[in-house]
Amino acid sequence: MTEIAPHVKVPFTRPDITREDVEAVADAVRSGWLTTGPRVAEFERRFAEAAGAEHVVMLNSGTAALHLALEAIGLRRGDEVVVPSLTFAACAEVVCYFGAKPVFVDVRSADHNIDPASLASAIGPRTRAVMPVHFGGVPCDMDEILAICRPSGVAVIADSAHCFPSEYHGRQVGVLADISCFSFYATKTITTGEGGALATENAAWAERARMMSLHGLSRDAWKRYAEGGSWYYEIAAAGYKYNMTDVAGALGLSQLPRAQAMRDSRERIASRYDAEFERIDGFELLRTPSDRVNAHHLYVLKLRQAAFRIDRGRFIEELAARGVATSVHFIPLHLQPFYRQFARREIGLAVTDDVWSRSVSLPIHSGMADIEVETVVSAVLELARLHAR
Helix, strand or coil: CCCCCCCCCECCCCCCCCHHHHHHHHHHHHHCCCCCCHHHHHHHHHHHHHHCCCEEEEECCHHHHHHHHHHHCCCCCCCEEEEECCCCHHHHHHHHCCCCEEEEECECCCCCCECHHHHHHHCCCCEEEECCECHHHCCCCHHHHHHHHHHHCCEEEEECCCCCCCEECCEEHHHCCCEEEEECECCCCCCCECCEEEEECCHHHHHHHHHHCECCECHHHHHCCCCCCCCCCCECCCCCECECCHHHHHHHHHHHHHHHHHHHHHHHHHHHHHHHHCCCCCEEECCCCCCEECCCCCEEEEECHHHECCCHHHHHHHHHHCCECCECCCCCHHHCCCHHHHCCCCCCCHHHHHHHHHEEEECCCCCCCHHHHHHHHHHHHHHHHHCEC
16 A cells, blocks of 8 residues: 555545636626526427426426425425435425425345335325435435335435436436435535536426426416516516525536546546455445446445444544544434424334434545545555454
């Protein structure tokens, strides 16, 4: 192993921004069209092609996409939405916006994706939707999920925030669910700074989401500041303020052509990690099924804690002391003070309880230099050696 200079610091994540990205944003600012305009429209068109979706609505966050997806299907007070507990707060909070209830289910240890058996046990007469989360960039078992949901008319709204670009059975991730919701937050595989997208094959849902994303204004009102637009507008519903700006759209348009190259870079880093860490008995790696393409948004290492004399918290602290920043994905929602009220004793979450307590997310981003990758590898292997039982 190459000796690593002690001054190397590896951030957990870093956006991959090029000169072309900066110039694209500068051009948008110079154009004078800062809010939703032609760049957002073009980003929608090109992202729809890349994600394999018929309709795409660009928004100001992935959370907004999840919210509008539930609004489009007509979620109401008292309805239930099945959500894996091992996810970020956005999935459950948007359910609560409607006075509906999130129902937490378990995941599988192999890939941290929703467990279809746990999902099936949670569906009841009030279930309106299921929200599978493509954890870390690996698509869920969508065939099984759809087979469970279709007979009862339960909508499938996928949290695809981690999962672009990726594939399931040769299909792009944008067409796997009834509605797929993407994030372009600063840490994601492509970024607009803040941003998101709703993708669907259902034209009515897409149109509803578009209208509700800008105060419930009718479609023609979107064009009122464009050449040939009219001052007249109509408000069809009490909507929200979720539209994407052209400044963000410009960055997305610049990033999008590099999405596959950036995914490939992440895959090379993941392969390097795998080659070193799978040799250590104290480590457990997540697996990508052979019928899927992983976007590699996250690289999660699980500790077999009986193999070490230190716990996960100490492991993270010692990595930080060696210049390696980490994170944990995620603290389960059923353990959070607010969301404990929605946990159901009859739905077991044993796998979630186990895997989150042993997980450490290591740095993986497309702009990582070789020396940064080797710093991570060296630090992890050193700790495994020093603290092995």
